[in-house]
Amino acid sequence: MWKIICLLSAVNTAFAGVEKNFVNFGGFVCPREEKALGRCLRDALNTYIPQLATGVAEYGVPPCEPLLIPALSVHQTAGPFAVTSSYTDVTVQGPSTMRVKDVTVDSEQQEIVSKLYIPELKMKGNYKLSGQLLMLPIEGEGHFSGKYGDIDAVVTITLGRAARPSGPDALTCEALDVKFHIGHAALQLDNLFGGDGELGNAMNKFLNENWQKLSDELQAPLEEALREFLKPLADHAFGMLRADDVLGGP
Known part of the structure; x- marks a missing residue:
C-alpha cells in the first residue's frame, strides 16, 4: 500500500512539473519557453483563423466575415498629398484567408509580435x-x-493582466497595432467630380497607376479593418491563458 501511495505521489509530482512548463492554448499544449511557445501559438492560430468567417461558437467568437466598419475618416496632408476622406458602411472580405508566418513572444517587454x-x-x-x-x-x-493583394502584415500585441474572482490572473490584450506592406492594389471610385465620366475615368486610371505613391491613403482603412478583425480574436485567444504562463510567474 505504501509503495502505491509513493508511486501516485511521484506521478502527481511529475504531472505538476509538466503543467508548470506547458501552456494549454485552445487544445494545443505549448511549451512555456518563448521560442517554442511562439511556434506553438503560430500553429494554433493557423488552425482557428479560417473558422472566423463563420465564427467559433465554443469560444463565443461571432462570424467575422464579411467584416463591417460603420465609419472611419482619413486625413492625409504630407508632402504632395492633401486629401480628406471618409468611408461609411465598409465591408471587408478576405481576412479569414490570412496565414500566420511567425510569432515572437517577449515576456520582458510584455509583447507578442506576429x-x-x-x-x-x-x-x-x-x-x-x-x-x-x-x-x-x-x-x-x-x-x-x-x-x-499579397499583403505582409506585422501585428504587435501589448499584453497585460486581469484579476479573476478566483484563480490566477488572466492574460489580456491591452493594445493591438497593425502595419503592413501591400503587394498590389486596384481601386474604383464612382461619381468622381460629380459624375463627370471622362474626368472620373482619368482619375481612376491615375489612382491605379500611382497607387504605391498613395499607400498611406489606401492603408489606413485596411489597417482599421484588420484591427477590428484581429482584436476580438486576440481578446478571446489570450483570455484562455494564465498571465503567469506567458509573462512569467510562479
Missing part, C-alpha cells in the same frame, strides 16, 4: 473625399470598391 500573410482583401462601401493628389485636384462622393 507576421502575417494575406492573399487578398476586398473592400466596398461609400466614400467622400476632397483635396489634391500630386497637385491634381480631386473630389467625389459615392460608392467605392478595392482589391488589395
Whole structure:
C-alpha cells in the first residue's frame, strides 16, 4: 500500500512539473519557453483563423466575415498629398484567408509580435473625399470598391493582466497595432467630380497607376479593418491563458 501511495505521489509530482512548463492554448499544449511557445501559438492560430468567417461558437467568437466598419475618416496632408476622406458602411472580405508566418513572444517587454500573410482583401462601401493628389485636384462622393493583394502584415500585441474572482490572473490584450506592406492594389471610385465620366475615368486610371505613391491613403482603412478583425480574436485567444504562463510567474 505504501509503495502505491509513493508511486501516485511521484506521478502527481511529475504531472505538476509538466503543467508548470506547458501552456494549454485552445487544445494545443505549448511549451512555456518563448521560442517554442511562439511556434506553438503560430500553429494554433493557423488552425482557428479560417473558422472566423463563420465564427467559433465554443469560444463565443461571432462570424467575422464579411467584416463591417460603420465609419472611419482619413486625413492625409504630407508632402504632395492633401486629401480628406471618409468611408461609411465598409465591408471587408478576405481576412479569414490570412496565414500566420511567425510569432515572437517577449515576456520582458510584455509583447507578442506576429507576421502575417494575406492573399487578398476586398473592400466596398461609400466614400467622400476632397483635396489634391500630386497637385491634381480631386473630389467625389459615392460608392467605392478595392482589391488589395499579397499583403505582409506585422501585428504587435501589448499584453497585460486581469484579476479573476478566483484563480490566477488572466492574460489580456491591452493594445493591438497593425502595419503592413501591400503587394498590389486596384481601386474604383464612382461619381468622381460629380459624375463627370471622362474626368472620373482619368482619375481612376491615375489612382491605379500611382497607387504605391498613395499607400498611406489606401492603408489606413485596411489597417482599421484588420484591427477590428484581429482584436476580438486576440481578446478571446489570450483570455484562455494564465498571465503567469506567458509573462512569467510562479
